[in-house]
Amino acid sequence: MVYKLFPITEPDVEKYKALRLTSLKIDPASFSSTYEREIAFTPEIWAQRLASRFKRTFIASVKDEGGISETWVGMISVLGPSELIPATLEPLERAGVGADWDMYFVAGLWVHPEHRGRSLGTRLMKEGLEWVRINMDPKSDSEGKRDRMILLLVGNDNASGGALHQKLGFTNLTSMPPGEGNSYMSLKVA
């Protein structure tokens, strides 16, 4: 099968919404958000997810045998410092973690079960990491003196997610106290 990875923007919002809701329905234990919460989102909230230059969502798609129709089968979102909301930052600030970092977050990594084990999760994550490397966020330190760190939350029972992140160099963020059911991992961007 031939897969394609690409970034999306606001005009793709309906397909994005459908894929995100599918991921929450199929793998509720893998995410801190829920299907019930996001199905109630207004069109504005969905559009906002794709609106900023300082966060980016990448999609993995596959073409059917005839190469005519294309189905979206995976996704990842990456958020720059400008897009991190207080709810995301608060637990870190409380623990005194990250004040001297340019902090990025990876969220929503998901591959449809029928397409797992074919490196799509790895490819999506690499796409996100590359975006962080080249992204110029207004809140970033222009002199490059601060460490650029990518954080994510992974469920303590999520063996495949944890293994994927480790393979790409993420390590447990030991300065954060273990959360309820999930833990932070981090990667310093070279």
Ligand SMILES: CC(C)(COP(=O)(O)OP(=O)(O)OC[C@H]1O[C@@H](n2cnc3c(N)ncnc32)[C@H](O)[C@@H]1OP(=O)(O)O)[C@@H](O)C(=O)NCCC(=O)NCCS
């Ligand atoms: C995690 C997920 C994105 C992996 O997607 P994928 O396309 O299957 O991943 P890859 O094929 O790139 O595999 C990458 C690595 O993950 C690990 N992995 C994948 N499936 C695994 C499994 N069932 N058990 C243990 N490790 C697994 C392996 O280390 C693998 O590397 P390897 O192939 O060199 O052994 C996918 O399983 C998924 O969507 N899960 C539900 C949502 C989720 O957990 N998201 C992450 C939240 S932090």
